[in-house]
Every structure is written in C-alpha cells, then in structure tokens.
Amino acid sequence: MSKMIVPLGPQHPALEEPESFTLMLEGERVAAATVALGYNHRGMEKAAESRTYVQNIYLLERICGICSHSHSTCYVQTVEALAGAEVPKRAQYIRALIGELERIHSHLLWLGIAGHEIGFMTLFMYAWKDREIVMDILEMLTGNRINYGMNMLGGVRRDITPEQGQKVLEALDALEERTEYYKNVILQEQTVAIRTLGVGRLSREDGLRLGATGPVLRAAGVVKDIRKDDPTEVYNELDFKVATDEHADVYGRTVVRVTELMESYHMIRQILRQIPDGPLSVKVPNRIPAGEAAARYEAPRGEDFHYTRSNGTDKPERVKVRAPTLANLAAITHMIDGGFLADVPIVIAAIDPCFSCTDRMVRVKDASSGRDDVWNWDKLRQYSIEWHKKRGQDLGYRI
C-alpha cells in the first residue's frame, strides 16, 4: 500500500493559532502525525513590555476573539495581586457574569462548528441562530459582541442595571430550552453517535501525561476545572458541578460542553440573585511595585495562564501567556494517530480551536508516485462527509 503524506495547513484559519499538520497516511488511516506552530506569532509578550499596565489590558484582550474576557481577567488578576488591590464584590460578580456568558457563546459556536464538520448543517444553523441570543445580551451589557472591554485594573468599567439583569434571565430561559433540545439530539441521534463515538480517543492517562486541559481532559473523566480547583473572586460562592464524561472521545467532549452550558445558566442565575450593591472599582496606581504574580482562569477551552513580572515602573518587565489551545496540541497528534483521514476534521475541531472565515489549503501528495494534489479544507470536509455517507452515516447534508 502506498504511503501518502498530507500536509494540513499552515494557513489553517479553523485554529486559534494557525498551525501545520503533516499526516502520514497508510491507506485511509493516519499512521503518524506531526504538528508545527507559530504562524500567527504576533509578538504580544514582547509588545506588552513596552506598554503600560492599562494599555496591556486592551492588548491582551485581543489575543483571542472568542475568549477575550478570559485573557483580560487573567491578566488583571496578576496585576491586582502585585498591587495588592482588593476588587469590590460587585465587580467580581460582573466579571463572572461576563465570563460565563462568554463560555455560553463559545460553546454554542463550537456546537455549530462540530455540526458543520460532520455534515449536520441543521445543527450548525440552529446552534448559531441561538448563539445570537447570548451575543445580543453581551452587546447590551458591554456594547460589544466580542472584546468587551469590561475589565479595568481594580474592577470593571460598567455596571449592570436591574432591567438588564431581567433581560439576561429571559434570555437564559430561551437558551436553556434550546440546550435541552441539543442534549436530546446528541444523546438520541444515532448518526451523531456513530460519527463521534470512539473517534479521536484520548484516555485519562494520556490526557494527563500530555498536559491536555479543559473539556478535552474532562471528557476523559478527569475532574479538573480551575473554577473549582483554584477559585478566584466569586467562584467559591457559586454552586456548580464540574461537567465530566467517561467516553474520552469526540462524543464525550460534546456531552461535556453541552453540560457546561447548563451549568453556566445555573451559575448566571445565582450571580444575578447574589450580586451585592457597592462600588465597581478601587484605585490601582500606575506604577506597580516590583514582584511577580501568576493567575489561572478556566477559559471555555481550558486553563488560561498568565504570569506578570513587575519592576516598580508603569510597564511590566515580562508578561507570559499560555492559552489553552497550546496545551491541547501535544494531545492532538496522539488523537489523530491511527484514525481515519475522514475523521481528522472533527477531531481537530473537537479541541475547539478558534475559527475564522478564510479558506485553508491541504496539499495531498502521493509519496510513492510524487503525484501532487491540492485540497482546500472544504474538499477535505466534503471527502469526510461522503466517506461516512457511503458507510450509511448520513446526516442529511446535500451538496
């Protein structure tokens, strides 16, 4: 059997950080996979050294369009720890509210993408339509659909009114009803189960060994969530369960994310019930005393990590960021190994990398004959859907 080498990427807009996979195929199975990264390195850590602590909030919020609030919260927590600032309770609750709304929009976005990758376009359209409910709420509260600009050093920049709180509750009712429906679809729809059960397996041991994080790890039965393990601000005042699953595959990752949606609704109701009156911020000086601080935050994709070293001036000596996708990349080559080429799109999508709208290229090269063929992501996805359709797994997608 001839071996084929399939380079996937590097321009790979499905991913938060564009990356390049090289897949060695034996027939339809992936015999070996390697990953190369760094194509979207923007030098933000270096840039942060020449900006003030306040400017850096806005710089670091733009690391990721989807979990922007996670990054800015994680960063301001390090600076507040260095300055010894005690953030008022009301501000902490507002941060948690935006954080959970962000998780909802991120997970609904992912559910749609997962539907798209397996040819289940109805799920894609439903999930993204419903995501607009939470996007409208975020816009109402912050003025923006993404990059909310809510955080400042020492608190938050905007308050929420009781009327806004009421609108959030109404939106939650609608979202909860829809999420129940998705849960039923995932648990009862045979074809979804066939396309995802046993696909992209990552055992508990391998997940821990390779440093995986977030829903990828929780889907392998590991109870690990920064909101529980290292609770900052108000998370230890909220009652919630860590969503886990024992399937350790794409199916398990889907179940975990849908369960997390339900937990987030539950948490937001508590936040709106418990939020106290009071100031929104405390003053944090421009010059931060010399020291160092690290913070972790459970972003929708897993553990987000920030470290800040200060030197007594108004600019940091060093800012270090580790986004969750990087932690999951060591595990992804392991998940692709031994699987079908047709399952690669959903396995990559299942770690929930970020998505943009540009096309991506896949160069298919026959290693024995040197025959060269260029596929784009659509063609690979099409191949994947057709391949499964021939085996009777049809989710109704028609070209």
Added chain:
Amino acid sequence: MQKENDILNSLSKKFPEIDISEAAVSVRKIYLSVPEEAFMNALKFLSAEFGFKNLCTVTGLDAGDGYEFIYHISDDEGVLMNLKFKTAGGDGVTIKSVLPIYQGATFYERELEGLLGVKVEGLPEGRQYPLPDNWPEGQYPMRKN
C-alpha cells in the same frame, strides 16, 4: 496555607541547598528560587511526592544579569508552584529538558530556544517555534540587549 508551607519545608529538608526563606507564598501559590544544580531534582521530587503532575508553561526571561527560567507546575488541588532558577546570560547557555518528567513540555521549551536563544538539551529535532523559518539567525526577541 498549611499545605503550601508543608511543601516548602519538605523541599528544604530534602535539599539543604534550597533556601526557602526568600520564597513568596500566597493562597495556593508558591514562588521559589532554587540553585540551578538543585532544580531538576527538586522538580522530580515535587512531581513524585506532591503530585505536581501538570506543567502549565515555562517562562524564560532576560533579567539583565542573566536568564531566569520559571517552571509553573500545578497539582490536583489547585496549588500552583512557580519554581525558578537563574543562569548566566548571553550566548551559549544550555539547560536540560524537563520532557522526562512532563511530556507536554515540547512547545514550551522550543519557545525558550526560539525567543531567548538558549539550548534545551534533550528536546527532539523539530521545526523552530514560534518564529518563522526565515527569521534571521542569532536574533532573539525576548533578550533585552
């Protein structure tokens, strides 16, 4: 902060060369500098005895009078240990890879090689990260000079 202090005391008992009086401790967070020679054994000890099985990331920084490496490791109970050591600065600095302890460390260590220009002994061959292939040789953005 009983657990945090227990960890520090055990480390100091096992490795007399580690000075814990300079350690900074807050709830679930420890910042500790160790001599370079003691670093790898201390890391192994923390992983094996105290369950610090997860490497969050590695920070490399140019402190002016040398390089500083901070290994951020965490356990299942939410404790984050920031274990640091210092080396000389400039070209030709070599440190050892932590891959035998943390198998997810590849990209974090490659980043040290790419951005700070240190050699990490024990890293498998591979493309540099995160700088592009055509990045000029000998240019390391995270150095302060």
